[in-house]
Amino acid sequence: MDMQYANFPYLSTLLIVCIAGLFTILFLPGREQNKIKWVGVVFSGITMVISIFLFIAYDKNIGGLQFVERVLWVPSLGIYYFNGADGFNLPMLLLTGIVFFTGVLSMWELDTRVKEFFALYFLMVTGVFGLFMSLDLFFIFVWYDVSLFPMYLLIAVWGSTRKEYGAMKLTLYLLAGSALILPAILYIVNVSGLKTFDLLALMAPGTLTPLQQKFAFIFIYIGFGILAGVWPFHTWSPVGHVAAPTSVSMVHAGVLMKIGAFGVLRVGIFLCPEGWRYFAPLMAVLATVGIVYGAFVGLTQKDLKYVIGYSSVSHMGIVGLGLSTLTVEGLNGAVYQMFAHGIMTALFFSSVGYIYDKTHTKMIPELGGLSRIIPVAAFYFILAALTSIGVPGLASFWGELVVFIACFKVYPVLGVLSICGLVVTALFMLRVVQKTCYGPPKEHHTHIRDISFAIGVPRMILSVVIIFFGLFPSFMFDMIETASSSFFKGLP
Amino acid sequence: MINWALFNTEIYFLITAAGFLVLSLLPKADAHRDYQTALALSAIGVGVALAGITQQGDIFAQAYRIDMFSQVFKVLLSMGLFLIICICSELKSIPERLHPEFYFLLVIATLAMMILVSSVHLLTIYISLELSSYCLYILVYLRTEHKRSLSATIRYFIIGATASAVMLFGLAILYSFVGSAYLIDIVNTLPAIIDRPIVIIGIFFTLAGFFFKLAVFPFHFWVPEAYHGASNQVAAYIATASKVAAIAILIRVIALSGGHSEYLAKVLICLSIISMTVGNLSAIVQKDLKKLLAYSSIAHAGYALIGILSMNHAGYSGAVFYALALLILKFTCFFVVIKAATEGQNPTMAHLAGLHQRSPILALALLVALFGLAGIPPTVGFTGKLLVFSAAIQQGYFFLVLIAMINVVISLYYYILVLKAAYLTEPDRPLSELPTPMSVKILAAAMITAIVAAGFFPVYLIRIAEAATAVFI
Numbered sequence: 001m002d003m004q005y006a007n008f009p010y011l012s013t014l015l016i017v018c019i020a021g022l023f024t025i026l027f028l029p030g031r032e033q034n035k036i037k038w039v040g041v042v043f044s045g046i047t048m049v050i051s052i053f054l055f056i057a058y059d060k061n062i063g064g065l066q067f068v069e070r071v072l073w074v075p076s077l078g079i080y081y082f083n084g085a086d087g088f089n090l091p092m093l094l095l096t097g098i099v100f101f102t103g104v105l106s107m108w109e110l111d112t113r114v115k116e117f118f119a120l121y122f123l124m125v126t127g128v129f130g131l132f133m134s135l136d137l138f139f140i141f142v143w144y145d146v147s148l149f150p151m152y153l154l155i156a157v158w159g160s161t162r163k164e165y166g167a168m169k170l171t172l173y174l175l176a177g178s179a180l181i182l183p184a185i186l187y188i189v190n191v192s193g194l195k196t197f198d199l200l201a202l203m204a205p206g207t208l209t210p211l212q213q214k215f216a217f218i219f220i221y222i223g224f225g226i227l228a229g230v231w232p233f234h235t236w237s238p239v240g241h242v243a244a245p246t247s248v249s250m251v252h253a254g255v256l257m258k259i260g261a262f263g264v265l266r267v268g269i270f271l272c273p274e275g276w277r278y279f280a281p282l283m284a285v286l287a288t289v290g291i292v293y294g295a296f297v298g299l300t301q302k303d304l305k306y307v308i309g310y311s312s313v314s315h316m317g318i319v320g321l322g323l324s325t326l327t328v329e330g331l332n333g334a335v336y337q338m339f340a341h342g343i344m345t346a347l348f349f350s351s352v353g354y355i356y357d358k359t360h361t362k363m364i365p366e367l368g369g370l371s372r373i374i375p376v377a378a379f380y381f382i383l384a385a386l387t388s389i390g391v392p393g394l395a396s397f398w399g400e401l402v403v404f405i406a407c408f409k410v411y412p413v414l415g416v417l418s419i420c421g422l423v424v425t426a427l428f429m430l431r432v433v434q435k436t437c438y439g440p441p442k443e444h445h446t447h448i449r450d451i452s453f454a455i456g457v458p459r460m461i462l463s464v465v466i467i468f469f470g471l472f473p474s475f476m477f478d479m480i481e482t483a484s485s486s487f488f489k490g491l492p
Numbered sequence: 493m494i495n496w497a498l499f500n501t502e503i504y505f506l507i508t509a510a511g512f513l514v515l516s517l518l519p520k521a522d523a524h525r526d527y528q529t530a531l532a533l534s535a536i537g538v539g540v541a542l543a544g545i546t547q548q549g550d551i552f553a554q555a556y557r558i559d560m561f562s563q564v565f566k567v568l569l570s571m572g573l574f575l576i577i578c579i580c581s582e583l584k585s586i587p588e589r590l591h592p593e594f595y596f597l598l599v600i601a602t603l604a605m606m607i608l609v610s611s612v613h614l615l616t617i618y619i620s621l622e623l624s625s626y627c628l629y630i631l632v633y634l635r636t637e638h639k640r641s642l643s644a645t646i647r648y649f650i651i652g653a654t655a656s657a658v659m660l661f662g663l664a665i666l667y668s669f670v671g672s673a674y675l676i677d678i679v680n681t682l683p684a685i686i687d688r689p690i691v692i693i694g695i696f697f698t699l700a701g702f703f704f705k706l707a708v709f710p711f712h713f714w715v716p717e718a719y720h721g722a723s724n725q726v727a728a729y730i731a732t733a734s735k736v737a738a739i740a741i742l743i744r745v746i747a748l749s750g751g752h753s754e755y756l757a758k759v760l761i762c763l764s765i766i767s768m769t770v771g772n773l774s775a776i777v778q779k780d781l782k783k784l785l786a787y788s789s790i791a792h793a794g795y796a797l798i799g800i801l802s803m804n805h806a807g808y809s810g811a812v813f814y815a816l817a818l819l820i821l822k823f824t825c826f827f828v829v830i831k832a833a834t835e836g837q838n839p840t841m842a843h844l845a846g847l848h849q850r851s852p853i854l855a856l857a858l859l860v861a862l863f864g865l866a867g868i869p870p871t872v873g874f875t876g877k878l879l880v881f882s883a884a885i886q887q888g889y890f891f892l893v894l895i896a897m898i899n900v901v902i903s904l905y906y907y908i909l910v911l912k913a914a915y916l917t918e919p920d921r922p923l924s925e926l927p928t929p930m931s932v933k934i935l936a937a938a939m940i941t942a943i944v945a946a947g948f949f950p951v952y953l954i955r956i957a958e959a960a961t962a963v964f965i
Contacts, residue, residue, distance in 0.1 A: 074951045076958060077882070116848070138878075142869035149868050152908055156916055164916070168908060175868075175904055179897035182878075186885040186893065 005068045010054055011083040011133045012069055014093070017046050018126040022119055030115040037108060040118045044101040047129070051097030055090050055479070063087070063482035065135075065200075073138075078189075078196035082136040087483030091339040091476060092132040092255075092262055098465060099254040099346045100125045102458035103247035106350045109357060109455075110158070110245075117158055120150040121247065128255050132262065137185045137197040140267060141178070147256060148174050151240075151248070158245040160356075161303075166243030173226055173236035180223035181263075184216045188271055203270055203490075210274040217275025220268040221283065228260025229316040231290035238309030246353030249305070253312050254346035258338045261319045265331075269323065273491055280324045281411075287320030288414040288421075295424035299431075304355070304362040307432055308348050311388055314425055315341045315396075321411075321418060322403040330406035331484040336476055337399030340387070340469065344396055347462040348384040351377060354455070355436075358448045364432060369441030374450040378437045380459040385433045387466050389426040395466045398473040498549045498558045501566050504540045505603040508533045509596055516592035526591040527581055534574040534599075541570040554674065555613035564812065564960040565609040565740040568819060572733030573602045575823050576725060578935055584836035585723035586634050594634055598729060601627035605737035609744075614663045614673040617741065618656075621701055624737065625652050628730060632722040644721020651714040655704035662697025665690060675748060683752045692755055695745075702745065705738035706793045709767040716774075719786040724836060727782050728826035731789050732819045739796050739815040743808050746800050747964040760801035761892055767794030768899040776906045781829045781839040784906060785822065788865060791903060792818055798896060799880030802887045808961035810879030813953060817864070817876035820946070824861035824939040828854045831932060844910065845919040851926040855914050857936040862907040864943050867900050872946035879954070 021043030028036050058066055065084035073079040085093065103121070110117060127147025134140050148171070155167035189197055192207045202208075208216070226233040237257070241249050269276045294314030301307045315337070322334025354377050355370065356362045371378035387394040390401075400422070407415040451459070469476055496503070511533065515526060545563045550556065576598065586594055604624035611617040629649050635641040667673050669691055670681045685691050704711040719727040749756055771791030778784035796818070799811035831854055832847060833839035848855040864873035877900070881893045928936075946953055 074954060076954055077879075142874070145869045145874070149863055152911070153915055156912065164912070168905070171908060172901060172905060176898075176901045179894070179901050182881065182897055183885070183890060183893045186878075186882045187890055190882070190885045 005070075009069050010050060010067050011085060014047055014050050014129050014133070015126060017043055017050070018122055018129060022122040022126065025115060025119045025122065028115065030113075033111065033114040036114050036118055037104070040104040040122070041101075043122070044104045044125075047125075048097035048101040051093045054085055055094045058085060058090055058479065060478055060482050063486055073136075077138075078194070078198065079138045080136045080196070080198050081139065082198060083133040084135050085133065087480045088265060088335055089132045089262070090479055091335060092258060093129065095258065095339050095342040096125065096128050096132060096255050098461065099250055099342060102346060102350065102461050103250045105458035106250060106353055107245070107247040113157060117154070120154050121251075124150040124154065124251065128251070128259060131259055135199045137189065137199060137202070137267065139197075140199075140263070141182060141185060144181070144259065144263065145175070145178055147259065148178070151252070151256075154248045155240065155244045158248070159243040160245070161242050161305075162239070163243040166239045170236045170240035173233070177223040177226035177260075180219045181267075184219035184223065185267070187219075188212075188216050199266070199270065205490075208272065208274075210278075213272035213274040214278050215275070217268050217272035217279055220272070221264055221279060224260045224263030224268065225320075226260065227257060228264060228320065229257050229290070229313050230260075230286055230320055231293055231313065231317070232286075234290065234294075234313045237313060238306050241309040241312065241349075242303060242305040246349055246356075249349040249353070250346040253308070253349060254342040257312065257316055258342055261316065261323065261334070261338055264323060265334075270487075277326060280326050283320055283324035284407075284411050284414050287317045287324060288418050290314065290317030290320065291418045292421035292424075295421040295428070299424060299428040302364050304352050304364060304367075304432070304436070305349070307364075307428065308345065308352065311425055311429065312341070312345055314421060315345075315388070317421075318400055318403050318418070321407055321414070322399075325403075325406040325410045327406045327410065328481070328484050328488050329402055330410075331487070332477055332480045333399050333402030333406060335480045335484070336473070337396065337403060339476060340395035340399045340466070343462055343465050343469075344384055344387040347380060347459060347466065348388065350459050350462065351380040351384060354451055354459075355381065359445050364435050367436040367442065367445075368439045369437070370445075371437040373441050373445055373448055376456060377451040380451075380456075380463060382433055382437060383463055383466065385429045387470075389429050390422065392470075393467070394470040395473075397470060398477070402477075494551050495549060498547055498551050501537075501541050501544050501570075502603060502606055505537060505570075505599055505606065508537065509599040509603060512592045512596035512599060516596060518592075521589040521591065523583060523588050523591050526595060527577075527583070530577045530580065530595045531574075534570070534577045537570045538567070538574050541567045552616075554676075555616050556607075556610050557612040558610060559963050561740070561744075561960045561963050562610040564956060565736065565815075566606045568736050568816060569602050569605050569609070569733050572729070572736060572819055572823070573598060575819075575827075576729045576732065579728065579827050579830055580725050581931075582834075582836070583723075583725065585636055587636055590634055594631070597627045597631050597634075601631070601729070602733060605733065608737050609740040611741075612675040612744075614667060614675070618660065618663060618701075621659075621705070621741070622656060624734070625656065625705075628726075628734065631726045631729070632718050634726070635721070635723045641721040641723075644717045648714045648718040651711065652704060655700050655711055658697050659701030662694050662700065665694030666698060669694065675744070679748050679750065682748055683750045686749055686753045686756070692753070695749070695756065696759065698745065699742070702738055702742045703763070706735060706742060706796070707790050708763055708793045708797060709770055709790070712767065712770070712790045712793070715790055716783045716786040719782040720780060720838065724782065724826065724830045724833065724839065727786075728823060728830065731785060731822045731826060735789065735793070735822070736815045736819050739800070739811055742797075742800050743811055743961070743964070746803060747808065749803070757801055757803065757887075760797060761889065764794045764797040764801060765892065765895055767791065767797065768896060769794075772899050772902045772906075775903070778906070779841050781841065781843075781910070784910065785825060785829075788903065788906075789818075789822065791899065792865070794899075795877060795880060795896060798884050798889075798892065802880070802883040802889070804883055804886060805958070805961060805965045806886060807880065807883035808964055809954070809957040810876070810883045812957040812960055813879050813950070814876035816953065816957075817872040817946070820939065820942055821861050821864040821871075821873050824857055824943065825865065827935065827939065828858040828861070831926065831928075834926070841910070841913040841917075844913040845917040846923060847914040847926075849925075850923055851928050853933055853936045854926065854928065857940050858914050859911060860940050860943050862911055864947075866904045866907045868904075870947035871943050872950070873943075875947055875950040875954075879957075
């Protein structure tokens with residue numbers, strides 16, 4: 001793969017901004033809640049601007065890795081501080097920047113332990129950024145854990161609905177994933193005989209025998225797959241999403257689950273293509289089960305956040321299906337779907353967060369007629385629901401479309417089943433919209449004030465992104481294509 | 493002609509100990525004076541140990557080796573002593589008139605461990621090991637609540653005495669086959685005869701004494717009881733400095749086999765797995781923090797053993813790094829729980845309630861240390877685990893590492909419970925802020941920085957660890 005070294009370390013700047021924000025928050029006194037929030041807004045805003053800049057500044061004609069930074073970190077082990085941006089991770093960085101910023105804005109009305117919340121939130125996002133940009137197995141693992149361990153406190157302190165149970169379950173599940181990933185990484189590094197954690201060096205064909213690739217792949221697939229919500233390892237996800245506070249749900253469903261899928265792609269598929277080929281049918285079956293299962297379980301839920309949680313399982317199944325097709329289109333669709341689903345879930349949780357803050361309930365039977373009481377907030381909610389269904393003109397549509405086109409060529413039966421699953425998703429999403437936003441309004445909710453312009457800003461940003469990439473999907477597809485087609489060329 | 497300059501670190505600590513002996517003879521007890529003296533002398537001790545880090549040579553008829561390995565461990569031990577003395581400012585659980593004796597025994601125990609890491613003769617190993625153990629027996633007993641500490645001491649002593657009797661038997665067997673008590677001769681002879689059952693038995697019996705120190709299964713039964721009965725500072729000392737010395741001597745002895753014995757490796761793998769699992773599973777149900785940390789240190793003995801049983805350079809240097817990590821992390825945990833249990837009583841989960849409000853910096857230190865013990869990056873604990881695990885993978889022990897990682901997940905559960913007590917549980921009645929003088933804040937901040945910095949920039953420490961273990965290849 002070609003590498004374009006950066007003349008300015010933009011990627012590290014992204015991390016440094018996050019860490020600087022973290023320290024600024026730590027050194028502010030806890031009483032100054034407004035200052036802390038403003039610091040959060042400013043620093044997260046800078047990261048969003050940088051991530052947008054990177055997305056635009058990436059030269060699609062040259063392709064390959066750009067903005068590369070590479071420093072030998074631990075010589076005796078062959079660990080490099082190695083960052084680079086390509087068509088796979090730029091969409092993810094953009095997603096993280098947007099969700100991070102809108103997440104901070106969505107927590108504007110937080111008033112308990114503000115300082116600790118934002119400090120942990122920044123720490124978590126630092127890990128997410130680091131993971132997406134890193135090309136060294138050691139750092140990928142480090143960032144993976146950095147992005148996970150603040151989760152426990154974030155959910156257990158500021159969450160709702162069985163928060164301690166949800167937080168513990170989530171933490172143990174996800175770190176069980178890391179228990180599978182670390183041995184696999186060490187195994188790959190060791191059997192390669194290269195004494196390096198450098199992902200690109202390990203990618204060279206012939207580094208690992210097919211048998212070794214199969215062995216390592218299954219550990220990496222399950223390890224990262226737990227985080228991606230692959231059925232049957234998904235059970236932490238709805239529980240965790242429901243328990244988490246709004247912005248944590250946003251980052252969590254919006255970005256963290258993508259880390260899982262991205263890890264499968266970056267570590268599993270990149271390093272063990274033979275293992276990928278071998279296990280692709282298994283991946284496809286699990287993904288299809290996830291799609292159908294998520295849809296049917298979502299159908300029976302009464303809690304709004306559970307509905308979104310199970311729809312996430314279903315939608316992440318589409319990502320898994322795309323990855324399992326072994327085609328360029330499949331990868332394109334999967335990465336696109338990761339981006340679109342991230343933005344969509346962020347909007348979903350953000351608008352549910354508002355509804356919950358105001359009505360103090362997220363049970364569907366207790367809500368009704370919201371579009372009459374709070375039309376603007378209801379609009380965001382309905383938009384998210386429509387995106388989730390995959391209405392053309394909104395971002396998710398393209399991801400799903402491309403994945404299914406790829407899937408029908410390779411696994412026609414599974415494709416049909418998955419489409420059926422999507423129909424069920426559409427059914428329950430529409431049912432939820434109908435029950436909460438239409439019908440007679442509940443009397444004790446009629447006094448609720450609609451979302452103000454300032455509070456609505458994060459939802460606005462997310463809505464604009466959804467519509468923009470729904471109308472101009474080629475911006476994203478061209479970007480992903482630069483990475484996926486060259487990846488397939490590099491395969492033996 | 494003996495070159496006494498090589499012996500200066502030990503001489504310094506001997507003089508320090510003598511000083512406390514004199515202090516104990518003074519008629520008037522003065523806790524503050526004793527504390528200040530101990531703090532100053534141990535701080536200088538770290539400097540003395542650091543100054544001697546590059547020394548090399550043999551003294552006492554080649555029975556005593558000064559090399560990078562021993563000197564690095566002497567620095568670690570003197571650091572351990574200094575850190576423990578840092579948290580002795582309020583030594584409420586020990587009668588005031590006994591304070592000079594307490595410091596005396598601490599210093600002597602450290603001195604004995606320093607001699608231990610330099611010993612290359614079976615007799616010096618045995619004598620220094622016994623000396624340190626006896627100091628610890630008395631230290632465990634030194635507590636105002638005699639009833640509890642007495643039963644702990646007796647149990648500790650009986651298991652310790654049994655272990656050292658077994659060890660002496662093992663040493664005798666080794667000696668009878670090799671015909672020399674110098675480790676250098678054993679290294680040369682052992683690989684040729686290591687497949688004989690009696691030699692293997694000799695080695696295992698010898699290892700028993702060290703396993704007792706490190707608290708490896710099946711010699712771990714004393715640990716929870718001793719931690720529980722001893723005063724908090726003594727428990728902290730046993731958990732940190734004593735473990736460091738045990739790791740050092742285990743590396744020296746295991747390295748004797750030259751990695752030629754599959755049988756030895758297999759047994760060590762079993763012991764390591766059982767130690768991890770037993771330690772972690774027992775820790776889950778503990779409410780008493782010292783007992784919890786005791787069981788977790790049994791588990792950590794298992795992890796450290798992974799590095800040692802890999803019997804390659806990466807494994808030995810990984811184990812050295814792990815010893816450092818354990819020292820810092822365990823100390824930080826003890827530091828916080830000792831500060832939380834203000835009256836010198838045994839700290840329980842209840843003492844941590846509301847810690848995040850009573851002292852945010854201590855709560856943060858606890859958080860970082862717990863995640864470090866659990867091996868979550870970016871902490872020194874993770875780097876240590878990475879090093880030992882990658883050494884084990886090099887030897888092809890994939891499933892050992894997998895089991896160890898599963899154990900890490902189990903251990904995370906109880907570390908999170910502790911964290912929950914500090915960050916989520918609100919106290920039954922509102923408690924005042926913990927008195928945190930500047931010194932405590934600085935120490936906490938220093939430990940947090942050390943844990944995270946050594947996790948992110950481990951390269952220099954790894955280099956030192958590799959240089960220290962270069963003598964074994």
